[in-house]
Amino acid sequence: MIFHQYQLSCLSLFSYLVGDESTGRAVVVDPQRDVSQYLADAESAGLRIERVIETHVHADFLSGHLELAKATGAVISYGSAAQTDFPIGPLVHGQRLSLGDVVLEIRDTPGHTPESISVVIWEHSTDPAPWGVLTGDTLFIGDVGRPDLLSASGWTAQDLARQLYRSLREQLLTLPDATRVYPAHGAGSSCGKALSDATASTIGEQRAANYALQPMTEDDFVEVVTQGQSVAPLYFAFASDANRHHHELLDDQEPPVALDIDEVLRLQAGGAAVVDGRAPDVFASGHLRGSLNVGLDGRFAEYTGDVVRAGRPIVLVTDSGRETEARVRLARIGFDHVAGYLPTVEQVLSQHPEFASTAARLPVTELATWLAEEPGLQLVDVRNPGELATGVLPGARHIPLAALVEHMGELDPVAPTVVYCASGYRSSIAASALRAGGVAVVADLLGGFHAWSASGLPVGEVSRP
Numbered sequence: 001m002i003f004h005q006y007q008l009s010c011l012s013l014f015s016y017l018v019g020d021e022s023t024g025r026a027v028v029v030d031p032q033r034d035v036s037q038y039l040a041d042a043e044s045a046g047l048r049i050e051r052v053i054e055t056h057v058h059a060d061f062l063s064g065h066l067e068l069a070k071a072t073g074a075v076i077s078y079g080s081a082a083q084t085d086f087p088i089g090p091l092v093h094g095q096r097l098s099l100g101d102v103v104l105e106i107r108d109t110p111g112h113t114p115e116s117i118s119v120v121i122w123e124h125s126t127d128p129a130p131w132g133v134l135t136g137d138t139l140f141i142g143d144v145g146r147p148d149l150l151s152a153s154g155w156t157a158q159d160l161a162r163q164l165y166r167s168l169r170e171q172l173l174t175l176p177d178a179t180r181v182y183p184a185h186g187a188g189s190s191c192g193k194a195l196s197d198a199t200a201s202t203i204g205e206q207r208a209a210n211y212a213l214q215p216m217t218e219d220d221f222v223e224v225v226t227q228g229q230s231v232a233p234l235y236f237a238f239a240s241d242a243n244r245h246h247h248e249l250l251d252d253q254e255p256p257v258a259l260d261i262d263e264v265l266r267l268q269a270g271g272a273a274v275v276d277g278r279a280p281d282v283f284a285s286g287h288l289r290g291s292l293n294v295g296l297d298g299r300f301a302e303y304t305g306d307v308v309r310a311g312r313p314i315v316l317v318t319d320s321g322r323e324t325e326a327r328v329r330l331a332r333i334g335f336d337h338v339a340g341y342l343p344t345v346e347q348v349l350s351q352h353p354e355f356a357s358t359a360a361r362l363p364v365t366e367l368a369t370w371l372a373e374e375p376g377l378q379l380v381d382v383r384n385p386g387e388l389a390t391g392v393l394p395g396a397r398h399i400p401l402a403a404l405v406e407h408m409g410e411l412d413p414v415a416p417t418v419v420y421c422a423s424g425y426r427s428s429i430a431a432s433a434l435r436a437g438g439v440a441v442v443a444d445l446l447g448g449f450h451a452w453s454a455s456g457l458p459v460g461e462v463s464r465p
Contacts (some may be wrong), residue, residue: 001131002017002018002019002020002045003016005200006037007215008190008332010300011061011190011333012189012195012258013032014030014184015038016042017029017042019042019047019101021045023100024045024103025048025050027049027104028049028053028074029052029119029134030053030054030058030136030184031067032061032332033063033064034102034250035068035248035252037202039068043238048072049068050074051067051074051245053070053119054078055118055136056079056115057078058240060233061239062239062242062243062306066246070249070394075088075089076088076089078117080115080116081115082115083244091117093107098125104194105120108171108441109135109139110164111164111165111166112147112160113150113160114139114150119137121133121136129179131379133179133180135183135201136184136448137192139168140189141199142195143192144212144225146281147225147226148160149240158222158226161222162222165191165221165222166218168212168213172203173427174215177202177203177204177206180201181203183198186198187197189404194257232402233305233402235305235306235407237336238310239310239334252328256316256323256338256341257339257341258340258341258342259342265355268315271313272339273314273315274291274292274314274315274317275314276317276318277294278318278319280291280361281361283432284359284360287365288345289343290357291309291432293428294426294429296326296329297388303336303401304333304334307404313403315338315423320343332437343359359442360444363446364452367418367443369450370418374417377398378418380418380419380430381398381420382401383399383426385398385400387422392449392459392461393452393460404434406435417434417439417443418444419445419446423449424444424445425448430444438459
């Protein structure tokens with residue numbers, strides 16, 4: 001057996017290439033949209049990718065099934081409950097796919113989504129026990145898939161949680177303890193709330209340590225897995241829908257078009273978002289007025305999808321040489337409307353200071369003074385609900401970053417405003433979004449809540465909008 005696990009840290013994504021060395025037949029499971037690495041590795045190993053298996057319709061990224069099918073002629077397969085507008089080879093519960101000596105067994109494991117499947121891997125068809133299982137978003141290391149993402153499609157979180165309870169106990173926990181577990185996501189994913197940063201585990205380890213697999217009633221399970229989930233990123237519904245339909249294929253080598261300042265200003269005036277991927281401190285020192293700061297060195301695509309609505313044209317600003325990287329990373333969530341990029345932004349702004357702006361970033365001592373002197377100060381916490389257990393800054397209003405666009409109108413646009421997160425990355429995104437949305441005076445907290453609490457300053461309870 002040839003087995004490769006691929007990790008895309010910026011989206012917390014795992015994908016897999018599984019092949020049989022003796023026959024050269026292979027499948028790719030849950031591929032990211034830029035597929036060059038799978039093609040290169042398959043060619044190097046003498047493998048033919050004959051099938052792309054999706055464990056479910058993904059919401060957090062645009063999958064590479066169409067790109068791989070175009071490049072290799074591979075069949076695209078989902079569980080039999082999936083509905084798409086392109087041809088698929090549906091997989092049914094109990095079906096066995098032979099790659100040669102390597103055999104894949106399909107198990108229906110609904111719960112995260114109705115069509116979710118897991119793929120049990122047998123290294124040799126005559127082995128008494130399976131080698132491993134690809135669990136998709138049904139079972140993570142330390143967690144299970146959240147069941148609350150499809151409420152707009154008529155599925156309640158409670159109904160899907162009950163399906164998940166049975167899938168875990170009847171399909172995955174019936175596997176031997178030594179069975180290796182390979183999920184579709186790791187730590188940082190919004191598809192669960194307590195994912196580990198480990199890349200693999202076993203059924204036995206998860207049976208012992210995973211909170212959701214402990215002995216409990218179905219009702220208790222429903223309660224525990226539906227509580228404390230983060231706010232789903234704004235783009236999730238768009239990506240989930242896009243994964244069901246034909247769409248433009250990605251060329252992951254094609255750079256965006258270079259634009260001059262007049263073209264950028266025209267696009268911006270017409271509604272395009274200018275997304276500046278430079279580091280927050282660099283952005284704060286000088287940027288094009290009205291631009292959004294989403295640093296490329298973080299979860300760039302996901303957080304852009306939190307503050308830019310899908311379908312809106314985008315102009316990129318990056319450090320030199322990173323514009324293609326930014327375009328590809330946005331394409332991974334289906335944000336294909338990149339109109340181009342503005343080169344040498346520092347030089348452009350020095351020549352056109354009338355279009356430049358700066359951003360205030362406050363150390364904790366300055367914020368503490370401002371809070372004491374300005375009773376009308378508007379304080380916004382953009383962390384996720386699970387991050388609030390250790391407290392918030394006194395008087396803060398909680399609006400998670402993923403909900404900011406929807407709730408921006410609830411803030412006073414003329415009140416001085418300070419935004420904070422855990423460490424300062426998301427707060428720079430949020431502050432730039434508020435400025436672009438018309439809030440007059442906005443700063444963000446350097447070092448975030450961590451810096452505030454480490455300084456010994458008081459913490460309080462959250463005030464929700």
